[in-house]
Amino acid sequence: MNSPRTRFYRDKVNGKVMGVCAGIADYTGVDALWIRLGFLVLAFSMGWPFFAYFVLGFLTDKKPGNLYSDRQEQKFWQGVRQSPARTAREVRASFRDIDRRLAEVENYYVNSNPRLSAEIEKLR
Structure with missing residues (x-):
């Protein structure tokens, strides 16, 4: 530090x-x-x-x-x-929350757009 x-x-x-x-x-x-x-x-x-x-x-x-x-x-x-440990936990929790919200946004756009969903499936 x-x-x-x-x-x-x-x-x-x-x-x-x-x-x-x-x-x-x-x-x-x-x-x-x-x-x-x-x-x-x-x-x-x-x-x-x-x-x-x-x-x-x-x-x-x-x-x-x-x-x-x-x-x-x-x-x-x-x-x-x-408290460095507590702050690190809070930052990790914030990143997990951002990741969860980003996954929800991604899921919303993929499910509501069949063309995008098909393009993603072609890439797999």
């Missing part, structure tokens, strides 16, 4: 300070508000998350502007990062 869409980036566009919480939100698909609230609770109870935040802020790359073409693609890649 070396795709740029499966890496963690800071999201400076949607971020407040350095974009780390917004990047985590984009990476996981969780709303940024919940990530920020969780960070604040951890930071004020333990203290070390402030250090981790700034380390991530300096070490991670900024999110490329053209990473996703639309919202649906963003949701797809978030699903890939969360």
